[in-house]
Amino acid sequence: MVDIIDAIIMRKSIRDFKTDPVPKQILKEILETATRAPSAENTQSWEFTIIAGDVLNTIRQANVEKLNSGASAHPDLQTKGLPPDSVYRRRQIEIAKQIFKLMDIPREDKEKRARWMKRGFRYFNAPAAIVVYVDRSLSYPRPLFDIGAVTQNICLAALHYGLGTCIANQGIAYPEVLHEFAGISESKRIIISIAIGYPNWDFPANSVVSTREPIENIITWCGLDDKNSD
Numbered sequence: 001m002v003d004i005i006d007a008i009i010m011r012k013s014i015r016d017f018k019t020d021p022v023p024k025q026i027l028k029e030i031l032e033t034a035t036r037a038p039s040a041e042n043t044q045s046w047e048f049t050i051i052a053g054d055v056l057n058t059i060r061q062a063n064v065e066k067l068n069s070g071a072s073a074h075p076d077l078q079t080k081g082l083p084p085d086s087v088y089r090r091r092q093i094e095i096a097k098q099i100f101k102l103m104d105i106p107r108e109d110k111e112k113r114a115r116w117m118k119r120g121f122r123y124f125n126a127p128a129a130i131v132v133y134v135d136r137s138l139s140y141p142r143p144l145f146d147i148g149a150v151t152q153n154i155c156l157a158a159l160h161y162g163l164g165t166c167i168a169n170q171g172i173a174y175p176e177v178l179h180e181f182a183g184i185s186e187s188k189r190i191i192i193s194i195a196i197g198y199p200n201w202d203f204p205a206n207s208v209v210s211t212r213e214p215i216e217n218i219i220t221w222c223g224l225d226d227k228n229s230d
């Protein structure tokens with residue numbers, strides 16, 4: 001049993017997996033545990049489709065075909081690009097540089113970069129993917145906190161079974177693919193996907209350790225000092 005603090009620290013994004021399938025019973029137990037997450041007024045706005053096997057392979061292929069056709073990503077939850085020259089953009093570039101270095105992908109190698117990009121749209125070759133969605137009758141941003149909480153719980157619970165995860169926007173870039181091939185109703189807004197499987201620890205990018213801003217840069221203490229903090 002992994003201690004909760006260790007689990008939070010251990011969790012990291014996994015971007016290549018062994019081919020071994022994840023037993024349905026384990027996925028069920030993960031979802032059962034994860035849905036103990038808090039939700040606004042206990043609305044439990046989350047719903048899931050778990051995809052594996054031939055269906056997942058069809059979806060991987062359809063996503064890559066869309067990407068190759070030049071179709072721009074149009075997730076149900078559209079976000080604008082990051083502000084240029086911001087700390088957010090700096091962190092985004094930093095993780096990309098770390099990964100590209102480990103994967104030996106030079107900046108100018110367009111082919112290798114495109115191949116890397118496709119990996120995300122293929123759910124990082126995971127044997128299963130969890131798609132998380134909410135009913136369209138729920139207006140934003142209301143359910144998003146719930147989805148964030150349950151998604152993190154899934155990633156933490158997965159560790160208990162020796163599984164790795166990667167939360168991925170890339171996997172939901174073309175919602176029509178998921179509506180068509182996974183049968184997700186048009187009445188649902190697709191929020192996020194989570195690739196899940198047994199990590200391939202020989203894959204270079206899986207050794208990446210993403211950085212974090214020192215907390216003194218992001219915390220403002222009010223009414224506490226080192227003497228009276230207990």
Ligand SMILES: Cc1cc2nc3c(=O)[nH]c(=O)nc-3n(C[C@H](O)[C@H](O)[C@H](O)COP(=O)(O)O)c2cc1C
Nearest residue numbers: 011012013015095120166167168169170171192210
């Ligand atoms: C909402 C969300 C969407 C993400 N989408 C992607 C994605 O499409 N592709 C990818 O490689 N990683 C994706 N990630 C993983 C982040 O890049 C990763 O969490 C971050 O770099 C920190 O690294 P860590 O998860 O290893 O701690 C996503 C994470 C979140 C929370």
